[in-house]
Amino acid sequence: TINIWVDEEKYETRSDQTVLEFLREIERDIPTLCHLKGISTTGSCRICLVEDQGSGKLVAACNTPITDGMRIETNNRRVRETRIMNLELLLSDHEVDCPSCIKNRDCELRKITEDMGIREVSFPGKKNEFKKDTSSVSLKRDPAKCINCGRCINVCHDVQTVNVLEAEGRGFSTRIGPVFYNELANSACVMCGQCAAACPTGAITEKENISDVWGALNDPKKHVIVQTAPAVRVALAEEFDREPGTAATGQMVTALRKMGFNSVFDTQFTADLTIMEEGTELINRIKNNGDLPLFTSCSPGWINFIETFYPEYLKHLSSCKSPQQMFGALANSYYLEKNDLSPEELVVVSVMPCTAKKYEANRPEMIGDVDYVLTTRELGQMIKQMGIDLFDLPESDYDKMMGSSTGAAAIFGTTGGVMEAALRTGYELLTGEELPGIDFQEARGLSSGIKEAEVEINDLKLRVAVAHGLSNARELLEAMKSGKEYHFIEFMTCPGGCIGGGGQPIYREDGVLEKRLEAIYNIDREKELRKSHENPEVEILYNEYLGEPGSKLAHKLLHTEYSS
Ligand code: HC1
Numbered sequence: 001t002i003n004i005w006v007d008e009e010k011y012e013t014r015s016d017q018t019v020l021e022f023l024r025e026i027e028r029d030i031p032t033l034c035h036l037k038g039i040s041t042t043g044s045c046r047i048c049l050v051e052d053q054g055s056g057k058l059v060a061a062c063n064t065p066i067t068d069g070m071r072i073e074t075n076n077r078r079v080r081e082t083r084i085m086n087l088e089l090l091l092s093d094h095e096v097d098c099p100s101c102i103k104n105r106d107c108e109l110r111k112i113t114e115d116m117g118i119r120e121v122s123f124p125g126k127k128n129e130f131k132k133d134t135s136s137v138s139l140k141r142d143p144a145k146c147i148n149c150g151r152c153i154n155v156c157h158d159v160q161t162v163n164v165l166e167a168e169g170r171g172f173s174t175r176i177g178p179v180f181y182n183e184l185a186n187s188a189c190v191m192c193g194q195c196a197a198a199c200p201t202g203a204i205t206e207k208e209n210i211s212d213v214w215g216a217l218n219d220p221k222k223h224v225i226v227q228t229a230p231a232v233r234v235a236l237a238e239e240f241d242r243e244p245g246t247a248a249t250g251q252m253v254t255a256l257r258k259m260g261f262n263s264v265f266d267t268q269f270t271a272d273l274t275i276m277e278e279g280t281e282l283i284n285r286i287k288n289n290g291d292l293p294l295f296t297s298c299s300p301g302w303i304n305f306i307e308t309f310y311p312e313y314l315k316h317l318s319s320c321k322s323p324q325q326m327f328g329a330l331a332n333s334y335y336l337e338k339n340d341l342s343p344e345e346l347v348v349v350s351v352m353p354c355t356a357k358k359y360e361a362n363r364p365e366m367i368g369d370v371d372y373v374l375t376t377r378e379l380g381q382m383i384k385q386m387g388i389d390l391f392d393l394p395e396s397d398y399d400k401m402m403g404s405s406t407g408a409a410a411i412f413g414t415t416g417g418v419m420e421a422a423l424r425t426g427y428e429l430l431t432g433e434e435l436p437g438i439d440f441q442e443a444r445g446l447s448s449g450i451k452e453a454e455v456e457i458n459d460l461k462l463r464v465a466v467a468h469g470l471s472n473a474r475e476l477l478e479a480m481k482s483g484k485e486y487h488f489i490e491f492m493t494c495p496g497g498c499i500g501g502g503g504q505p506i507y508r509e510d511g512v513l514e515k516r517l518e519a520i521y522n523i524d525r526e527k528e529l530r531k532s533h534e535n536p537e538v539e540i541l542y543n544e545y546l547g548e549p550g551s552k553l554a555h556k557l558l559h560t561e562y563s564s
Helices: 019-025 077-092 108-116 151-159 194-198 210-217 236-240 249-259 267-287 300-309 311-316 323-338 356-361 376-385 407-413 417-431 470-481 512-526 536-546 552-558
Strands: 002-006 009-013 049-052 057-060 070-073 139-141 165-168 175-178 204-206 223-228 263-266 346-352 372-375 450-457 460-468 488-492
Touching (some): 002 019, 049 077, 057 077, 077 108, 151 165, 151 194, 151 470, 194 204, 210 223, 210 346, 210 372, 223 249, 223 267, 223 323, 249 263, 249 376, 267 323, 267 417, 267 552, 300 311, 300 356, 300 470, 346 376, 356 372, 372 376, 407 417, 417 450, 417 460, 460 470, 470 488, 536 552
Parallel strands (some): 002 070, 223 346, 346 372
Antiparallel strands (some): 002 009, 139 204, 165 175, 450 460
8 A cells, every 4th residue: 555645634545546546536526527437548638637746746637646655736726727727728719609509418518617617718719610520420520619638539449449530630730530531421430429428528429310300290291100229218317317227118108209209119129020030040040051150230330340340241240130220111111001101101210329320220221211310318308398307207108019029129228138138039949948047147247348158059059249349349350360159249339238329318427337237127027028039019010911030021121231
C-alpha cells in the first residue's frame, strides 16, 4: 500500500490506479468529460484537472497514476478557475442549441456547464465550419457539436476494431470523423452506433425517423403496424427515469396503441421462427457436409463487419434474415393477405435497440420489408411527445398472430441468447429430450467477450462459441484462421448483445447492462413456454402458410444472401 493525501486528508491505498479511479473509490466527485470508464482516458478535455502539490502542476486525474506520498488538491481556486476556463474554451467552439439538441437530456457538456454555473463564455470568436454528415441512414454527425474528446475514436478502434473514426488536422482545425474526411456512408462504418452511445454531446447521434413515423400514423390511408425487439422492453423505462432493468413490456404495447398503430406485434415471434429456420439450416449443414461453423446472422452490424473485413467467411453466415426482416417479409405477405390490404397501404415500423437496424431495413436485398426503424430512444421521445408517462399506462398484450413468443425468443436480446435458444430446440428435436437444465449457463454472462462450450447431441460433440463486441468477433475469427474449429457461433455486434445496442438509453453508471440482462432472463423464466418450437403461433404459421421449416416459401420470404 501507499500513502496519498487528498485535500489534506491522508489515505492508504493500492498503487495500481489513476488519481480519478482513487477519487471515485473514496467518493470524491470531480467533473470529467473526455473520460469514459474502460474506454477512454485521453486526458484531452482538461476538465478533471487536480493540483499535484509535489510538482506544483495541474494534472488530468483520468490519466495520472497515483504515487506514494502524492498530495493532491481537488478543488482549490486555481483548479476551479482552470477547469472553468477549459470548459469555456470548449464551449467557444460548440454550437449551443441545447433546447432543440437531440442529446439535450443526456448531454454531459450541458450538465457540467450547468454544474459549474457558467453563464457567459469569455472567448467568443471563430467556430469551425465542418459540414454535417447526413449520408448514413443510421447515424448523423454534427461536427459543430464535437469537442474532440476522442471517446468515439476509442470505442470504434478498441471496442469494435472497425477503425473508421480518426482525428485529422491540428489545433483549431482538428476534425473527428471517418478517415480522409470521408462521409460515414462511404466509409467502413458498420453503423453499430457505439460511437453515438459514447459521445458526451450531440456530435454523433442516430438518424431519427420520428417524423416519418408520425407522418404514416397521421395518414388515414395507411395501415401502420409495429414490431418491438426483445431488448427494447428492458431499457425503455430508463427514458422515463426508472431503474435500469425495469421491464415495461405491457406499458410499451399500450403506448404504441395510443400512438395509433393498427397492430402491435413482437419481434420475438420471428425470433422463435428464426430458431426453426436456423436450426434446420444447421442440421442440414452438419448432415450434408456443408460449410461449418454456421454463423448467426441476426445482428446487422456484425453482417456489415464480416462483409467488409472478413468476406472470405461469408459462406458461413446463416442464410436466415434477422427476426426484424423476417417480420417485415411476413407482414408484406402473410399479414397483407390475411387482412386484405394492398402493399401501398401497409407501413411496417420496427422499434429496435440498434442503429444498424436502420441500415438493415434499407439493404438492397431486403428493401421494402420494413419501412421505418425507431431506436429505443426515439420511441421514448415519441411517447413523451404525446405527453404521457409510460408508467401511468395500464399494461396490455401484443396482437395475435405474430405477437406470441417463448422465453427462448426473449433471450435473443442478450449475448448468448440466440445460442441458448437454438440449443434448447436443436437438442430436443435431435435427441427427443430436453436440453439438460434448459438454462445453458455456458453461453450466459458479460464477463467474457468470448464464451465456448461443447454439447453432446447423440454421437455428435457440438462445439459452440459466442462472441459479443466486434473486437471479440475479430479475435474469434482470427482463432479460426489459426485452426480453431466449431460447429456453430453466435456473433453480436455490441458488447452485451442487443441490451447494449447503440440505440438504447444512454447510461454512464456501472451495472446497467447487468440489470437489463437480468430483466431479460426474468422474462424468460416467467414465460410458460420457453422453447421456440413450442410457440403455437409459429406452428400455425407453418401449418397455414409456410409448410415446414426450410420450405420453398420459407426460403423465399425468410432467407437471403449477403455479399461483400
Ligand atoms: Fe436484437 Fe434480434 S435480438 S438482433 O439483438 O435477432 O437489434 O433486441 O431485435 O432482428 O429478435 C436487435 C434485440 C433484435 C432481430 C430479435
